[in-house]
Amino acid sequence: MRYSFFSKKLVAVTLLITGFVSAQSHEGEEVETGAHDLKTQIKEYIDHHLLDSHDFTLYSYTTDEGEHKYIGFPLPVILWDNGLKVFSSAQLEHGEGVAEAGGNYYALYHNKIYKTDAEGTINFGGHHGEETHEEDAFGENLVVDDSHPSNEKPLDFSITKNVVFIIFVGLLMFLMFRGVANNYKKNSLPKGVGRVLEPLVLFVRDEIAIPNIGDHKYKKYMSYLLTVFFFVWIINLLGLTPLGVNVTNNIAVTFALALITYLITTFSGNKNYWKHIFWMPGVPAPMKIILAPIELLGTFIKPFSLMIRLYANITAGHVVLMSIIGLMFIFQNWIGSPLSFVLAFALSLLELLVAALQAYIFTMLSALYFGMAVEEDHH
Amino acid sequence: MTIPNIVGAGLIVIGAGLGIGRIGGQAMEAIARQPEASGKIQTAMLIAAALIEGIGFAALFAA
Numbered sequence: 131m132r133y134s135f136f137s138k139k140l141v142a143v144t145l146l147i148t149g150f151v152s153a154q155s156h157e158g159e160e161v162e163t164g165a166h167d168l169k170t171q172i173k174e175y176i177d178h179h180l181l182d183s184h185d186f187t188l189y190s191y192t193t194d195e196g197e198h199k200y201i202g203f204p205l206p207v208i209l210w211d212n213g214l215k216v217f218s219s220a221q222l223e224h225g226e227g228v229a230e231a232g233g234n235y236y237a238l239y240h241n242k243i244y245k246t247d248a249e250g251t252i253n254f255g256g257h258h259g260e261e262t263h264e265e266d267a268f269g270e271n272l273v274v275d276d277s278h279p280s281n282e283k284p285l286d287f288s289i290t291k292n293v294v295f296i297i298f299v300g301l302l303m304f305l306m307f308r309g310v311a312n313n314y315k316k317n318s319l320p321k322g323v324g325r326v327l328e329p330l331v332l333f334v335r336d337e338i339a340i341p342n343i344g345d346h347k348y349k350k351y352m353s354y355l356l357t358v359f360f361f362v363w364i365i366n367l368l369g370l371t372p373l374g375v376n377v378t379n380n381i382a383v384t385f386a387l388a389l390i391t392y393l394i395t396t397f398s399g400n401k402n403y404w405k406h407i408f409w410m411p412g413v414p415a416p417m418k419i420i421l422a423p424i425e426l427l428g429t430f431i432k433p434f435s436l437m438i439r440l441y442a443n444i445t446a447g448h449v450v451l452m453s454i455i456g457l458m459f460i461f462q463n464w465i466g467s468p469l470s471f472v473l474a475f476a477l478s479l480l481e482l483l484v485a486a487l488q489a490y491i492f493t494m495l496s497a498l499y500f501g502m503a504v505e506e507d508h509h
Numbered sequence: 510m511t512i513p514n515i516v517g518a519g520l521i522v523i524g525a526g527l528g529i530g531r532i533g534g535q536a537m538e539a540i541a542r543q544p545e546a547s548g549k550i551q552t553a554m555l556i557a558a559a560l561i562e563g564i565g566f567a568a569l570f571a572a
Contacts, residue, residue, distance in 0.1 A: 337548070337552070435560070439563050439566065442566035442569065442570070443562075446566075491555060491559045494552070494555065495559065
């Protein structure tokens, strides 16, 4: 019994370590090879990591012949351009090819799909014009390409990498909680994954929902609070794996989450809530007139800050972590590289905390706003 | 990114840092005085810190 428990632990630890090692080598491969200078390459790699992409690439390298090889799989591209166009992103060849669908040609430029001709020409006739030179914070000359392509952009509903992982987390949560919920019908004691989830669910109920919303009304909001808590948490944790997922540092995702919070708050606002916005009780009449627009603006600022907070925290974490890993390839000696490894390891642990903390804060503030909306008059 | 932008953002981040530090310190003091209220104090501390942090990030974006 004891032996098997130990061997399980050992396997878990080994898996964890291989995970970390593969993460390091995964970040490295792209940077080491290629022609242009290391710093720009690291910058490019970080920028690339922060963007959503039309294919799921685990790993890529350049062969001796200068050919780019990608290991991963393509994802479906769904466009609306006078009719639905569906094709595989393998046709785009990671921005190097031109895809043909229904007589139209499409090509990738900076991870966005543009309509082109058969050769895949991107025209730059935009109002920004020529390439401009700019200096960055370190006083180095950068070539900033701020000219926008004048090509037509079709509406893009593609299943991108982010969408894949949103669907994946959704399915995972559904299966997990479905199983746990079914188990409670038979037995009041949780089994398996339920033993981990029960304290977390109770935490959201007892520490987040009840103190902020109140004993009588919290039940209505529990489903949303639990969903958002586990969704943000799981997807933040996935962002720390070597898969290269980062969904919550896409501002559109956090915008959607904040929008749902805003809509629930607005629609569950009672008479008392609106009175406190438009005609604040207990202050002189001229003050009420001044306060009304400020309070009204406040209702928009609250979800806006939710959106920015989650997005910025995760983005900042990823950028710092990847920069420190990038330092390894700049130092390339026996002192700098282990140091940056240790730093990256410590930061990864910090990011584990941040992943949970941001999920907690998002849920907490959502609950606070719902609580404000349903609060009864005390006067 | 121009120099005034960066300096302004830096000043705001310093302010936000001071603010969060003060919240953390005061929360510590409060917990030391009343350990039984630590849960409530922590919650209030996190909310206040999150709100100030938001301003810091807004500054970073504006820069």
